[in-house]
Each structure stands twice: as C-alpha cells, then as structure tokens.
Amino acid sequence: MRKPAFRLTAVAVIAVAGLVTAGCAGGTTGGGAATDSALASGDLTGLNFAFAIPTSAAEVYVNQADTFVKQAEELGATVTVYDNAGDAATMLSNADLMVAAAPDVIIEFPSVADATTRVGQKFTDAGIPCIAVNVPVEGCPLFNFDQPYLSGLGATAMAEQMATRGWDASNTTVVIGQASELGASVNIAATAFYAALSEKVPGMTKVSSDDIQPTTTVITPDQGLQGDLGLTIDSGYDATLTALQTIPKDRNVVIYTVSDDTTVGVLRALDNQGRTAQAMVSGYGGSTDALSNIRNGDVWVTEQMGFFAYWGEFLLSMAAATAAGADIPDLTSPPMVILEKDNVDTFFEPGTDTLTEMPELPDSSKYLYDTGILQKFGNIAGAE
C-alpha cells in the first residue's frame, strides 16, 4: 500500500517543482504609454515592451536581453522577454503570446528565418508596432549590422595584417566559416568579407559576394574555401581540424567566422595541428575571449565589432522612437568598428572587457540620439 502513495507523492513533487520553476522564470509585464515629451527626455515610464530573443542557449543573446531589461527598467519601462528557443514553432507561439499581451512595441529577434513572414503578419494584423532584429521580419523596420559595410572594414584590416606579414594569394589560403543554421542574412558577413578581401590582397582572384552560395565549398582553388563551421566551440573545432587537412602545411591560413564561440574552437584546432604560427583568425561579436586573445596573442588578430551586447540601448531608443510615431528607416545600424591590438583599449578599459565608449552611430541611425535615451548611458560618442 505504501508504494502507490509514494509514487503519487513523487509525481506531485515533480509537477509542483516544474510549476515553481516556470513561475520563477516568468517575466514582468506592464501597461500604459508614455507621452512624446517624456520620450524626448529619455523617460520611458509607463511603456511596455515585448522582446523575443532567438534562444537562451547562447551567451550573446542572454547578455543582450539582460542588458535590455536592465536599461529599460532604469528608464521606467517594463519588458517581457520571450525565448524563441531556436525553432520556428516556438517563435510562432511567442508571437501569439506577445500579440495577446498587447505591448506598446514588439521587438522580434527571430531564431530562424522560416517563420518571419507569418510572424510579421500577426503583428501587422494586430496593429502593434514592431522592430525586427538581425533577421528581417515582414512589416517591421530592421535593426542590424550593415553587414557588407562591416565586412568591408574587417577585410581592410585583415589585408593590412596580411601585408605586414608578407602574406598574399601565393602563400595563403582564406577559409570563411558560415553557420548554416543562421541563413543568408548572417552568412553574408562571411561572403562579403571574402569578396572585399579578394579586392585587397595581391594575387587573389576577385569574386563577388553573390558568387559564393551556401553550397559553395571551393571559392577559388588553393586560395579560398568556405566551410560550415557552425556556431559552437565543438563544431568550429571539428570542422577546422578537417579543413586543415586540405590545406598544405607550407601555406598560411586566414580563417573568418561569424561567431566568437566558433573562433575559440578554431584556435584549439590550429593549436592541435601545430599551425598557429602560420594562421590568423577573425572573430565576430567582441566576447571576453576575443578581447583577451586580441590583446595577448598573435593569431586572433581582428574582431568585427557591432557592440552586440549593447544593442539593448539602441533597441530601446528605436522602440521609444517607434512608440512616439517617429519615421523609422528600413535599416537602423549600431556603431561598427574592427577591433585590433592597437585600438582595443580605445573602446574598453585596458586589460578588461569593460566598455569605455562606443564610436558614433552611422548617419542613418543618428535619429536614435533624438530620443534622449543614449545620453542617459553616456557610453557612445556623439551623445554628449
């Protein structure tokens, strides 16, 4: 007689634990709207935002959401965060939940491109203003890197580093790593980098970004390869180990990735194969690992930096402008820069990953200064 009772108790305990966990993880909500005059002073009291992040499984997105919530709350707004969990079904479900909650602005950071059309329709049908982040969503102005521009900066910096070491097409193979799960809107960073680099490095066969398709593996024999390095440390490690087998040991290697986690895996693979002395890598994102390696090493030499972790304040400004009915351009971009050994401490406190000041916003994004929000944080040039 004791066993069934015990089992029922166990089931009840598990169920309650699940509910408590869900309760603890729940977000905050709020309502109301701020006045336009309040917006101009950077006061967001009464505004309510919904923010859907791609997945809580990656450091960068979690950091970004945390920063966004913290900054919004400092200015008086409330935020409910939704986790798109890396799949289209959850993204659709979250879109319904966000519409039902009727926030002042929805900020949608898609996990995958698949569901963006349907999700955009839901927001439009509900009449709720929206902002798409990183991946276009139908009917929502986009906040994103200007990928070709940033990749062009990255290629210029890498070409200069290659010239300093005497590397050119005759002795160097360039590998660009895509993350197939992210789709074209992100992977264009890699193809645009290669295209721009091919314009600048002596002897490289010039190719355009459009010539490099997702299924392209050999861009130019001996000179350029594209591989699926994924988004994680282990995928970057495994793919690089194999890719190195196809590159003769007497050639230098330049490897470009779209994620710092991947770059960490690439570094470990280069080390395993004893090829760090003949390699340079470029990362993306500005993680702690990236800053440390750029300062202290000679392999991770450039970092495409769009201050991703600080997008919260730009999204907040864009959301405030949207809520106030401002005219929002199709693409709003963050400040962008290439980090290298000689400039990393311009933007971060020496030896740390603490931000001192971001460079100015690009021209198309300068309307964000007008909301008065960026001035509150004092960490970006041009907002004095």
Place this chain on the structure above:
Amino acid sequence: MTDTRTFSLSRLPALATVGIFLVVVVAGFAIFAQGFWTPNNASTIVITASVIMIASLGQLLVVISGGFDLSIGGVLPLTAVVYASLTTAGVPMLAAMAVCLAVGIAVGLVHTYFIVHLKINPLITTLATMSITAGLAFTLANGQTLTVPPEAGILGDRAIGTIPWHVILMIVLVVLMHLVLAHTLLGRRIYMVGGNPEAARLAGVRVTVIGGSVYVFSGFFAAVAGIVTASQLLAASGAMGSTITMQSLAAVVLGGAALTGGRGSVPGAVIGVLLLGVIANGMSILHVPSFYQQVVTGLVLLAAVTLSRLQERARRSG
C-alpha cells in the same frame, strides 16, 4: 567433399559486412580525396570521433539491454559546464572529474528508478532527463561560455604527435568495455536481459539490477565525454554536444546493435563510429557541402540497417 555452396552475403556476420563497407569507404576516399590517406588525417578522424566513441560505449550497453538513452545530449554539456566551473573555482582537476562522474552516475541512478522500478518508458524518461540536464547546463553557465584553465585541460593536450591524451583514454575504455561485455558474467547477463528478459529472470538473473546498471554506465560514459569535451576545447557551454545523442545511437546501430535488444558489440560500435567519422571527414576533404553530407550520412545509416535486416531474414529462412 568440397563445399559447393556459393558466396552469400547472408552467411557473413553483420559485423563483417559493416567492416567491409568501412574498408570500401576508406579505400574510395583514399583514391579520390587528396589528403585523406595521411597519418595526420587518420589522427584527425580519431580525435573528432573520440568523444562520440566514449558516449557510444554507454549507449551500446543500454541498447543491448533493450533500451536507449537520449539523456547523453544533456549530461555531456552539464558535466562539461560543471567541470569548467569547478576547475575555474580552483578545485583540483581530479576532484572536479570525480564530481562530474558522480553527476553522470546520479543521472543514471535516476533513470534506473524511473525506468526499471517505475516501468516508465525509456524514451520518455531519458527525453525528460535530457531536457532537465541540458537546462541545468545552461542555467549553471548562465547561458555563457565558460573557460577551462589550461592546467585542467590535460586530457586535450598532446600525448603522441597530434594525438591527445583523451584518445588514449578512449582506447583504454573501449578495450575495457569489450572485455566486460565479451568475457564477464555481467556482460553475458546484459545480453540475456536484452534478448529475453523473462528467460533471464527464470534463469536467476536479477533483471532490475542489470537493467538499471546499464543506465549508470551510460551516465558515467556521458560524464567522461563531457570532461573530455571541456578539456579538448578548454571551454564549456550548454550548447555543446547537441548532436551526440543521435550520433551515438547511429553508431551503435551501424555497428550491428539491435534496438530490440540482445545484440551489439564494442567492435561493432567502434566500426560504426569510425564509419560515421570517415564519411564526414572524407566528404569534407572532397569539399562536399554540409547539406549534402547530412543526406549521405542518413542514407548510409538507412542502407546499413536495411542490409542488416535482410541478412537476418536470409539467415532465418536459410
């Protein structure tokens, strides 16, 4: 008297068939993929296959006993994150390893309770624990990538040439598990429980103890795989090992293990892991796009399982 019987694939042991297939695939890549047939690339294949091999050892035991373990994909990142957290906090490497192994064994004991004692389907149970352990990994890491101090990454350091210590560890574990399965009473009983649990019970085998022990082994091996991954990469995150469950299942099935239980072997699992590793490596060297690689890997798995089933049918009818 001369044997006038003609050669038939059905007369070959399933293991030999997959082994021949592996040899053919290796020969094909050696001919057509420049850079494939080199000692360095061989070591690359073994290095990348090492973590899958270790995880597959646990999966193999569970499959032979008639179950399967989906939680490997959660235990691996959880133990990797635990290892990174502890070693960063200054806990000695061996103590951190012991804690990680204890975590893996604890998950195995949870499986034992739910699957063996409460008779809950292993698919549901291990799916649930995969979700729990993966969630815990992300929670513990706070969604971030944790670093492992270099001095705690000895298993990832080179031992011989480019071969790291974790490959040596993997070989030792493979040999040990082969001896356990093929030459010990425990091994024979695992086969008995998987082949026919009722007959095993009537023969005096403690089915619940044997059925539960395989999940403990599986948790242990998943934890070893987590420690190795963290050591190999000097980093850990909740996103690690997302494909390890499917890879380990595919490898043991390719190696002749039956999902119905009672059949499978360590040499078979080794061949299965190597086959998957060789195909992935060879196609990458041939610059086959990753999308097609997934298709080819799926087709190979389907072909191997179909061939195995046809052989079994032919043996029964002949």
